[in-house]
Amino acid sequence: MPLAENFFDSDTFALTRNLAGFFVVVFWLATAFWVLKDARRRIDDPWLVAMAALLGLFPPFLGPIVYLFVRPHDSIEERLDRELENRALEERLAERDLRCPVCRGQVDASFLVCPVCTTRLKQACASCGSPLEPIWQVCPYCATSVPPGSTTSDDVLQPLRVRRSS
Known part of the structure; x- marks a missing residue:
């Protein structure tokens, strides 16, 4: 040892x-x-x-x-990225599922008037009749200039006054 x-x-x-x-x-x-x-x-x-x-x-x-x-x-960081992706996906889905702000009825982006409660959703182009967004300065369909101030709060999101014949 x-x-x-x-x-x-x-x-x-x-x-x-x-x-x-x-x-x-x-x-x-x-x-x-x-x-x-x-x-x-x-x-x-x-x-x-x-x-x-x-x-x-x-x-x-x-x-x-x-x-x-x-x-x-x-x-x-991965959780924040996933939350941003989910938020973007929810926004895209929300754009597809448009609803009337008055009656919550389902409407399409091309609708001028809600078919359920007759609320005017968008203003129509004076030349071609296509729906116009409130911030547009020209109609993208026919290139007609949209006069400033042509869309007011009295025109959009108000019920249509339908004339009834007696």
Whole structure:
């Protein structure tokens, strides 16, 4: 056994042991730092980020594995992108499902008047009769100039006065 005792008492073994310990500590701190950086990307609440960082430190090497199981699936940026996509999709769907502002009846973008409550939705072009948006300065269908102020609040979104013959 003197050979084994000499090996464990040697400078080479002490250096190897110290280097291994150093690399274990560096790896432990690196995993804790990774947990902190990942938590900042995925969690909004600073308190929860601090708790995740502590979990990355203690218990060593087991904390980051536990964090991998309980961390949010997606990052804050990915959630914001998904919310923007959903909002854009909802706006596109809302454009398809136009409703009368008075009776909430379903109308088409080309309707001048709501067929349910006879509310005037848009002004017609004086030349071709196509529906005009209130901000248009020219009819896109026949290139007729729309005089400024031709559409007033009295004209649009008011019920039509239908004449009844007696």
